[in-house]
Amino acid sequence: MQRKSPKTMLPNGLAAHGATPNTVRLYQLILDYFHYGVAFVPGMTVVDVGANIGLFSLEVLQRCGGDVNLIALEPGPLAYADLERNLREHFPTSPARPLRCALSDHPGEAVFYDRPLASALSSLEPGGLTDRRQLVQSLLRPDPPADFQSITPRWLKRLPRPIASQALDWLIRRVESKVVPAPCRLKTLSQIIAEESITRVDFLKVDVEGAELKVLGGVVPADWPKIEALAVEVHDIDDRVEGVRRMLEDAGFARIEVGQEWLFESSNVYMVFAGRERPDASASRDFHSAASPVAVGSIDRRRHARPSDPETLTAHTSDRRGDGGPVR
Numbered sequence: 001m002q003r004k005s006p007k008t009m010l011p012n013g014l015a016a017h018g019a020t021p022n023t024v025r026l027y028q029l030i031l032d033y034f035h036y037g038v039a040f041v042p043g044m045t046v047v048d049v050g051a052n053i054g055l056f057s058l059e060v061l062q063r064c065g066g067d068v069n070l071i072a073l074e075p076g077p078l079a080y081a082d083l084e085r086n087l088r089e090h091f092p093t094s095p096a097r098p099l100r101c102a103l104s105d106h107p108g109e110a111v112f113y114d115r116p117l118a119s120a121l122s123s124l125e126p127g128g129l130t131d132r133r134q135l136v137q138s139l140l141r142p143d144p145p146a147d148f149q150s151i152t153p154r155w156l157k158r159l160p161r162p163i164a165s166q167a168l169d170w171l172i173r174r175v176e177s178k179v180v181p182a183p184c185r186l187k188t189l190s191q192i193i194a195e196e197s198i199t200r201v202d203f204l205k206v207d208v209e210g211a212e213l214k215v216l217g218g219v220v221p222a223d224w225p226k227i228e229a230l231a232v233e234v235h236d237i238d239d240r241v242e243g244v245r246r247m248l249e250d251a252g253f254a255r256i257e258v259g260q261e262w263l264f265e266s267s268n269v270y271m272v273f274a275g276r277e278r279p280d281a282s283a284s285r286d287f288h289s290a291a292s293p294v295a296v297g298s299i300d301r302r303r304h305a306r307p308s309d310p311e312t313l314t315a316h317t318s319d320r321r322g323d324g325g326p327v328r
Contacts, residue, residue, distance in 0.1 A: 005082055010055070012062050014090050018053035018082030028147045030055050032261065033205060034063075036273050038229050042067035044202040047192070049073050049103050049215055052119065053082040056205055058090060066094040071196055075102035075112040075184035076122050101185040103192070103208070105217030112184040118175035123209035126179070136168045138266045145262050188218030193226065204230035213240060216247055224251040229275040236268040248274040 008019040011027050033056060034040065042064045048057045051072035061068055072087065074080045080100045087096050102110060102124060114122045139152050140161060156164050193201070204227055206215050212232050219227070230248075234241050241258060248256055253274035260270055 005078070010058070012059055014058055014062060014086075016053060016055065016058060016082070017085045017089075018079065019055070023055070025150050026263075027055070029261070029263070030059055032271075033231055034059070036229070036231065036257070036275070038203055038275065040064055040203070043069075045069040045198060045200055046203045046205070047071045047073070047189070047198075047201050048205050049189070050205075050207040050209070051083055051098070052076070052079045054086045054098070057083070057096065058086055060203075061087075061091045061094055061096060066091040066096075068094065068096060069198075070094070070096035071192060071198075072096065072098045073101055073103060073192070074098065075100060075124075075182075076114045076119070077182050078114065078116065079119060079122070097196075099192070101187050102211070103189050103218055104186045104211065104214040105188065106186065107188060107191060108186045110184055110186050112182045114180045114182055115176065115178060116180060117178050118172075121176065121209065123211065125210050126181075136165050136172070138263070139168060140164055141266075148262055151263065188220075189215060190218060190220045190223045193223050199226060201227045202229065206230065206232040208233075210235050210237075213243065216244065219251075227251075229273070231271060231273045234270045234272050236270055241270050241272065244272050248272070252276070 005018045006020050007015050007017050008021060008023060009015045010019060011024060016023070040046075040060055040063050044064065046057075046060050046068055048054075048060075048070065051057055051074040054072055054074075057070055057072045060070060072083060074083050077100070080098065084098045087094070087098055102112060104110070104124075110124055111126075112122065112124060113126050139156075144151060156167065159167065189204075192198070206212055208215055212234050216232070232244060234244050245256055245258060251274075253276060255273075255275040255277065257273045258270055260267075264270070
């Protein structure tokens with residue numbers, strides 16, 4: 001019998017399995033992928049790595065009338081079930097295809113660590129990548145920009161700061177505590193390109209909770225020219241942002257932007273965009289960070305963890321799974 005999951009109306013008018021009101025709270029993170037000047041048009045090819053329940057995929061399909069050669073990859077069994085249903089129910093005639101696997105720099109088998117109470121943190125990393133102290137500090141910052149006004153729950157804002165900090169810390173511990181290991185297949189991006197007979201990737205989205213270097217490492221040199229534009233969430237551990245930037249520069253991308261959203265300003269989470277073309281300056285991404293887009297070569301190396309409260313934790317990313325809500 002198929003598991004029942006919550007279903008919530010998204011800002012684009014689609015009701016998504018696995019989504020919750022917390023998902024809607026952070027939907028801005030999905031919309032941000034569309035602010036880089038890339039034209040999302042019918043007939044394009046999009047690869048969504050770390051699709052979770054498919055929020056980014058659904059937004060692309062909605063904007064293009066379902067006419068997208070879209071490959072959505074998700075290793076988590078619960079999130080994949082929601083992803084498959086969301087694509088099937090809303091775009092039954094679309095060529096969009098969900099695939100249950102994780103991407104790496106080599107094919108094989110692995111264990112995926114699903115965190116059903118904080119699905120934004122599900123990953124191939126058993127220990128996770130969060131720092132509770134930084135998460136708490138980030139979410140209790142005053143005066144968020146308009147796009148992020150609703151991120152921190154109202155009940156939390158009404159508490160005195162010390163009590164709010166303790167409450168957040170307890171909730172974060174709780175949502176991180178449940179981990180369900182699940183076997184998953186590993187493939188490389190070049191394998192997917194070959195198996196799906198892809199000759200051009202108009203947009204590649206990667207949000208894989210720390211495995212981004214392995215995903216990009218799975219692209220053989222002959223396949224890089226097929227990728228026109230990409231956006232990768234990067235956890236800046238051991239100068240990983242600089243490593244990704246150099247990799248993309250070596251792959252021939254003419255435009256590379258590195259920046260942080262307001263939500264991630266006190267974290268080590270960056271967004272790296274790369275495109276083949278150099279558009280007008282007006283097409284550049286408008287990050288909320290005062291220092292963003294970060295100038296390439298002068299990246300602010302703050303060593304912090306990504307911010308989210310338990311509602312945000314379960315709502316962030318990619319389209320993460322829905323017991324707590326996803327955004328990816």
